[in-house]
Amino acid sequence: MQLRKNRFKEAIQSGQLQLGLWSMTRDPALTEMLAGCGYDWINLDCEHTPNHIDRVLSMLQAIEPYDTEAIVRATHLDPAEIKQLLDAGARNIVIPYVQTVEEAQLAAASVEYPPKGIRGVAGSTRASRFGAVTDYVKTARDNICLIVQIETADAMSRIEEIAAVDGIDAMFIGPADLAASLGHPGDVKHPEVQAAIVEAIQRITAAGKPAGFLSGDQEMLDKVVAAGGLMMGIDIDMILLRRAALERLETCRKWLD
Template structure:
């Protein structure tokens, strides 16, 4: 019989062990497979700000599966039906965007948890269950599912401790881009006031005993975030790396 796959990313961040990752918005399986072997601890497949959907995401999950990298998937929003589908096709780590309150965090927890504790719909012949070959999957799945919620507004900043206290939240990600807009600095994620707010959020999340995370293209902010206690950190996006690597034509 098949075994329930261990979520090494979840185990690592529970130990507060630094995990470095890559943000992915391209829907090409060959590119995903290449990036999976580049030494990152995790790859975050973004269906919120990209054309990706569950149909185009599935071959990406399959492409990276043989490699020692964790796939994280961001749904388009806090939508239980969408999250259910992402879990069924094999995602074990979910990053829910735009969570602003403890109640919304609790809704996210329910979405990744089977009844009676949650509302995740039950199906048997899914990729997540290895098509029915994992014994006791539905009773044990939540052990290896990692739920990260994203704080990215002024309101969410004020609710960090309450969000962190929600049982079942395994990590909190700070989104500098949307937070910058919420604070009055749209398009300026590295504005000094935004950076101060981001670092304050990271310190408060860590003080609450929850692993904090961040994506920033600024090496300076990234190093400051790690010093402040960030545990899962991304410093690049696939499209940004591709563009940087291309030579400007003469």
């Protein structure tokens, strides 16, 4: 048995725009429904949700039958957690809050088997189809996409150095933390923040790496795509649900007038 090609990684490496959705709801049935909506990717967030490996596994299984690719954002740069996510079948991994070359190198080592990396070897995980992919250890890294998040002013100052680290496949801008780092907490629409985001996307692209971004602000999304963004998270499922619920209620409140 051979591994299924990572369509998401192939697409961004060839310069194809990929439209995705950030997921914070932790419900496998909802994840499965969203996977059938036609998004190129869905990110399962562990950093800002109480997601654990067993729930992530269920959501990965829910996405598996569909054309949508799963991405998983780890809680932080932790080789042990990254190993568990990879063994569970995640193959697109986002590492938040990477600020230095050394942290980028550790992230790259965490998704690579020895002698080049430090990922622990297991023979019968879901990632290898429980051992059915007999050459998994030799071929796994080709199908793994490692994405590091640039979320601070310090990280912004090192974009080119981080991009040059062997094993970094793509880079993603985290707007909320970047806004806070720039002195504008909670104000991602501040002109300084928006200018920094556009600049970061341009610099990442110029450094030869696919650049990503998440926002529900259509105007900002348009600016990022124009700047070269390829991994576009166009909304968050929890916010989508709340927005739709509020809009539906407001529409029907006319009966109370």
